[in-house]
Amino acid sequence: MLVYAARRVLAAVPLLLGVATIVFVVLALAPGDPASMYLRPGMSPETLDQIRRNMGLDAPLHVQYGRWLLSFLQGDFGQSLASGIPVKDRILEVLPNTLLLAAVAILLAFVAGIFLGVMQAVRQHSPLDSVLSGTSLFFYSMPSFWLAIMMVLVFSVNAGTVWGWPVSLPPSGMVSDGYDLLGPMARVRDRLLHLVLPALTLTLVLTGGIARYVRNSMLEVIRQDYIRTARAKGLPEWQVVWKHALRNALIPVVTLLGVYFPLLLSGTVFIEYVFAWPGMGRLMVDSILLEDYPVVLAGTFLFGGMVVLGNLLADLLYGVVDPRIRRGDG
């Protein structure tokens, strides 16, 4: 199994390099100039050229690419053009933040999505089904940036003054100022409070899709003979639905998890932007706009790696949830 996983990961490396190369080409062809962020009034063209030289941008493209590839293969992601900070540090700093946000949102979205999907499937064609699917699809259809701003209006700005709620959630950031002076419990509370709005927004957007998927999967399963068998045994309905049916309905949903997680990393772009959440999505957007190609390339590679890992994980999980395709059974 380990060998299998390792082989798949290794096979993905050329693929990811290919992706990174495409991105390199796109960035190289783009008309902008990373050095232009240092442009100041009174600056002479010579100074600009010097800055460009200092950034290593004077070399021909293929040399730049070769340099990048060489250091990349040696595990050195280089330095950010914009800040001079090593790319690795830059990414390691923000990656956990995105993972945290994505993991919480995914977990919530799957719990809520599975619950809603099952409710809808059990009451197919009922008004409840229509209302639930209409609502969840509405949130799913909403542009996430718009929803995010609305959430801040409702739960933060107007929470205390207009609605008179006792808690107004922090509208942005991961922690309060002075977080490092807090006690351990207060720290956890502070982080949780800051997590609520971004995670909830992301969850609302995701839940509709998952619920829809679970609903369809459940409808498929609930027609199966073994559900009839379970009922004929005299099992209570909740056990029939939540154990016998759901366990089977979740098998295809696991694949969704593998597909979702990496996609989520990019799906958080808008959420991170609006909530000023220091994560991968924002790093990527900022770096793209600055044409900070070492960061963009490393980020691309990482994203691609996540997709591959996500799919691998989904495959492995598939084996866990579905005994029929466990390895060794043929």
Added chain:
Amino acid sequence: MSLLEIRNLRSVFRTRGEEARAVDGVDLTMERGEAVGLVGESGSGKTVLALSILGLLSHGSGRILPGSSIRLRGEEMVGMKERRLRQIRGGAVAMVFQEPMTSLNPVFTVGDQVLEAVKAHRAMDGREGWAEVIRLLREVGIPEPEQRAGAYPHQLSGGMRQRAMIAMALAGSPALLIADEPTSALDVTVQAQILELLKRLQSRFHMALLLISHDVGVVSRVCQTMVVLYAGKVVEKGPTQDILRSPRHPYTRGLLGSRLFLKDRRRVLRPIPGEVPEANAWPEGCRFHPRCSEAWHLCGREEPRLVAMGLGRGAGAREGDSRVVGPPGGSLSEVGPTDRGGEGRSRARSVRCWLFSGDLGEET
């Protein structure tokens, strides 16, 4: 009091937005320990009938119409509370389904699934329950039950799976076991084993057995009584041997005629033309008449009713075993059937096709 008394059972299910009467006025009585075979082509309403007995119809997209009655040991099951129904399902009445592959949940081990059935009906702790599971698996003839209990359905052969299904059905010590085409999906050799097993279990636990099959041969091996169902209605019922020897209804004759006899090569295979109509589009009059080679003009207009054919051998006739009725529009006397009920017949045999009631009284 009979074990099971079904009176005027009418069940519908929704298909394409319309309600279809899959079972339309069936009467059926079963005694303790009795084996009854329910025969008919696919689409004739056999499975709906079985599901109606278990109260499972409402979980699909069907329901039992008011006015129907299903009494189990005198207790009315139509309109019964779900909680009580659950006690009966898998308890007093258990069911074995056609496809052992799809009827077992693929993601749980066989032992777990039997254990669930055990725990649903008997207060046992884990260890006792598991011992019971092993005992049941052994009972149905699964070798090395300790190991097999940990296997997933896809790791077992078809026969083994069906044995596991039967073990699951036995878990609640049912008084009535409904077996819906238990052998249709199995190899011929395995079929025989399963039928033998059912027969053995039935006599051993003195269970009533409702064996549903499209195969008259299967029923004739196990059941004393046979009920022929067509298009949601009982067209003929009576002792198996009687019906085999002299089928009355053309449909029954058709069923028998379309069997393959390997031994008797002279017999010509005579399949019934066409197929069972959709349940939401039953023909007017006799529902079989479009396919019936012996139909005449009345058949398309009038619906025949079940008529007792005074066949008696031995004693012990019971009330309500069959009903004596006449043609709806015609006069009873003209057509001829008369009520001989209460005169002491062993088993009433009924035929549905009133056109043939002229044969009334013929000794078999």
Added chain:
Amino acid sequence: MKQVLSCSLLTALFLMGACADDPDTRTMDGFCETALARVDSFMATVSGDGPEGVRYGGMAVVGAPAEMGGMNAFAHGDAGAVQHQLFVNLMTLVQYDEKLEPVPYLARSWELSEDESELTFHLRDDVRWHDGEPTTAHDVAFTFLTAMDPRTGFPNPAFFQHYLPGEEGVEVVDSFTVKFRFRPHSEYMDTWRAVAIMPRHLLADVPPEELARHPIGEVCPVGNGPFRFVSRRPGDRWLFEANPAFPDGLGGRPFLDRYTYRVIPEQTILLAELLTGGVDVHVAMFPNHAARAEAEPGLRVVSFPYRSFLFAGWNSRVPKLSDPRVRRALTLGVNRGQIMQGIHGERAVVVNSGIPPVHWAFDPSLGDSLPYDPDQARSLLEGAGWVDRNGDGIRQDSEGSPLRIELILNQNQERQEVAEIMRVQLREVGVDLRPRVVEFATLMGRITSRQRDFEGVLVSWEAEFRLDERDQFHSAAVDGLWAFSGTRDPILDRYLDTLPIITDRGEAIPVWRAYQSRIMEVQPYTYLYSAYRRNGVNERLREVVMDARGEWASIRGWWIAPEDRRTP
């Protein structure tokens, strides 16, 4: 099992995040490790008993929509970074007071030689870098020499335009005295208000080419200013703490214990933070957001005229824009006062040249010759041969090609609004203005590259106090980065040659006025207005003075009463 696994994974992630918030940027580099360790140990020696008083303590947060560059004066020239270099983390030789007159800061005093070619500074001897090293004349000389070195790529070389190159230009007289030599020029003190002194003892061995990306800029700045660098998460926040070793002669340590700069890119969210108390100062507010903040009890808006202004620059290399009549018509056809009124209300001033209203040479009466006058605009265009020949409302030249002008701008709420309104108003005089939003880097590339691949550009410009528009309008600089208008005008050249070396303001004012009149005739740009800066401030933060020097000019004096302090 699965649930347990995912739960514990999540918890682990959460805790990991919870612990990872301590400043861990310092492990990035050998330089940073030692530098910050030395800062810590030095700070430990001086931070024993701080000064007493209710004003000392508390934390303030400034929220801004954009990240700033770093604390490296050799590399980071954006407005936010420069202000932090000048007022927060580093020091300059002098500062401006409210009247924009130089006052001592790192330099106790200074004198100019008789021939106005030698400037001598006498430095304080009690200023220490945050790692304990004293700040000396060698640091000043090092800063000057490094900035002059072309390999450094110093962003504002114009400051040293008149200085003698290299070693000739500077002389370290003693540890705390330094002498500069230059050709006489105006506003010579402005350089030393604008260029922060960098630490020589840390950077002397660094090759100039590598200075711009040295970790001292963004990873572990070591300054000598009132606040020392603590930690930073790029794109998110900078954290500074009071420097207890800041000289008592300059007021001692600042009142605030710590100060945070937060980046919140979405303006609505930034306003929400101000409204909910998450940030104390919201810099660069939208005009309508300022109105909202003013209406909120406990908030006030600090607003002041600034040295930036907005203009549409026309590329006179493009034939249709080469005629000054056309450019003049473009200005006359735009109701600048009304646009300004619509967007900024009273908090802006229409300008007619690159002299901002806060500058001493600014003359508000000059604008009267360029009022909103669509009729005159129409006749000017007609005079230039642009007539609507096909009745579609847009003028064409004699060959029938329409007067269509592409105006590029970057994504900025205010500029987009201005461009939209200009489009509608110019349409009424028959000009088809096409605003086009491009990425900032692209915009810069297009206007500064040799191809000058653009027609009009809407940008805002932040003038220095020492005005010198040579690189924009002098014919000798027409191939330089900033001569995007392609102006060649001998009269302007003469003014541009003269103005920088008139050292007396009284003498200079009439020349400036003549220069401005000439600019209005040539009309290289359509100058729009100079808007006030608007900053929302929570009233718990006291003595926040903001003026043309910048938002952070008074940060040493900001204080929060103990009862108002945020309890984290």
Added chain:
Amino acid sequence: MGSWMGLALPGLPHLHRGKWLEGGVLLSLWLGLLALAVVRFDRIVGAFRGGLDERIALLTLVLVLVGVWAWAWRSGSGALSGQEAGKGHVGRPLSGGWAAFRRNRMALLGLGAAVALYLAMLLTPLLAPFDPLSMPAFEEGGDLGLRLAPPSAVHIMGTDQYSRDVFSRILYGARISLIIVLLAVGISVALGTILGAVAGYLGGIPDAVIMRLLDMFMAFPSIVLLLAIVALFEPSAFLVIAALALTQWPYTTRIVRGEILALKEREFAEAARALAFSRGRVLFRHLLPNAMPSVVVVASLGIGNTIVLEAGLSFLGLGVPSDIPSWGTMVDQGRAYLLDSWWVVTFPGLAIALAVLAFNLLGDGLRDALDPRQGERLAR
């Protein structure tokens, strides 16, 4: 009597007969369009001399009126039996699902909304009460007080910071949003279908090449690639459409390839091959038509996704440059006013959400009706 009413008021006979839905839709369409024609009579007159836009709107109005009337006449005057007979009609892959689709209320709602949106798009010059570009506040002698007017009877969705009518701009913006999205989806679906069909049918090296390419695109988060392309090159309609199409095709390709692989093994494909038809003919005449249901589903779900993507690009200021902004651009440019003038951004945002919702409902309904198995929805 019924037909008399039907002549004047199509749909009334349906209501009379208890066919609420059909009657209600017909009647309200009829009355609504007639009212529009009366209220905007001057514009209809002007449309004869107006530009292409106005003429298309006029033509649409007439066609829809005639269509409504004809439909009502046909279904109201006893042609119902013919309709019933048509119900059993199956055979073409796409027609089989209509019966199933019709029963799905939500899907019908989605279809209705999508059609309404399309009609509104065509009728915009007649529907929009104001010129979407005019800024009365900034024109000669304008009054700045006209800016940011709250919703009222005149401006039902208020005015924006330029004093333009939000409602009119939403109507005009719909066209920009939808044209871009429809083009992008059209291109991506066409490209994806062809590549998927080729990969699935030919197998071997073409399949491997296409699939590796697909893997590469799937491995890269589309929004980031999209941002890179659109941010770094100057945004233009062509670029945005191309970029959207470029990042969306893999979804279609994957599904079509799967379909073709499955269909290839079916009897009719074998039969076609046995008849020695050319490979192209087998693929395009026999296999692809059977894969169309999936393509239709992917396309309609893709429209929803793409609207959101396009709005997101616009939100970051990278949308299509145009005089009339797309909805995303309206949200982008109006969001500075959210806290004091909520209407400027709330209505365009709702428009996006509802349009996406409509296409998602439609797509879901189509999927349920045409192919209940397949159902992957991807995150953005």
